[in-house]
Structures are given as structure tokens and as C-alpha cells.
Amino acid sequence: MQNDILYIDEKYFRKAIIHLIKYLISICETCTNNKLSLNFFSENNFCFIKISLSNTFIPLENPETIFDPKNTHFLLYDSNTFDLPIANKIISDQRGTVKLINNNKSSCFIISLPNLH
Numbered sequence: 001m002q003n004d005i006l007y008i009d010e011k012y013f014r015k016a017i018i019h020l021i022k023y024l025i026s027i028c029e030t031c032t033n034n035k036l037s038l039n040f041f042s043e044n045n046f047c048f049i050k051i052s053l054s055n056t057f058i059p060l061e062n063p064e065t066i067f068d069p070k071n072t073h074f075l076l077y078d079s080n081t082f083d084l085p086i087a088n089k090i091i092s093d094q095r096g097t098v099k100l101i102n103n104n105k106s107s108c109f110i111i112s113l114p115n116l117h
Contacts, residue, residue, distance in 0.1 A: 016090035052108035
């Protein structure tokens with residue numbers, strides 16, 4: 001990712017990352033020995049950020065609906081009701097996307113942003 005160039009509002013984008021992390025932590029308040037990971041990689045003219053918290057699983061039939069503020073899934077967790085819709089808005093304002101990925105018993109968020117060469 002050394003030669004990749006992204007033009008984003010760093011302060012604004014940082015808020016999106018914080019909202020995603022807050023959400024992961026809020027659904028796993030009783031979990032212990034969790035490891036927060038942020039991984040960065042580049043592929044096919046996109047930069048990716050993977051945010052995960054070990055031993056955290058978000059049980060949803062339709063993961064793409066998690067960013068909709070009308071989703072009742074938010075009622076299951078703390079007061080972070082709008083963390084994900086806000087993060088999604090910030091990321092889309094930066095021409096990016098965010099997705100929830102569920103694998104086995106683990107969930108993560110993947111942010112993709114276009115590279116500008």
C-alpha cells in the first residue's frame with residue numbers, strides 16, 4: 001500500500017472507524033480476552049481496512065441491513081444505536097463502502113476505498 005494514494009478527510013474518517021469499533025465493543029461487553037485488529041491491504045485499485053474483535057459474532061440473516069437506522073437489531077445492544085449508520089454515511093461520503101462479514105463464529109467490518117494514482 002506504499003504507493004497508493006487516498007484523498008480522505010482524516011478527521012471525519014477517523015470518526016467512522018471509532019463508531020465501528022464502539023459497536024463491536026458494545027456487543028461484546030461481557031467477553032474477555034478479546035483482541036481488536038485493524039488490518040490494511042490493497043488490491044485491484046482499492047484500499048481495504050478490516051476491523052475485527054476476536055470472539056465477536058453479529059447474528060444477522062441479512063448483514064447488509066445492519067447499516068440501516070430502521071433496523072431493529074440495534075435495539076439488542078447498548079446506546080450505540082446510530083454508530084453503524086453514522087459510520088456508513090461517513091465512509092460513503094469518502095467514496096467508500098463498508099460491509100459486515102460473518103465467518104464461522106466471528107464478525108468483522110471491511111471498509112473499501114478507491115485508490116487514486
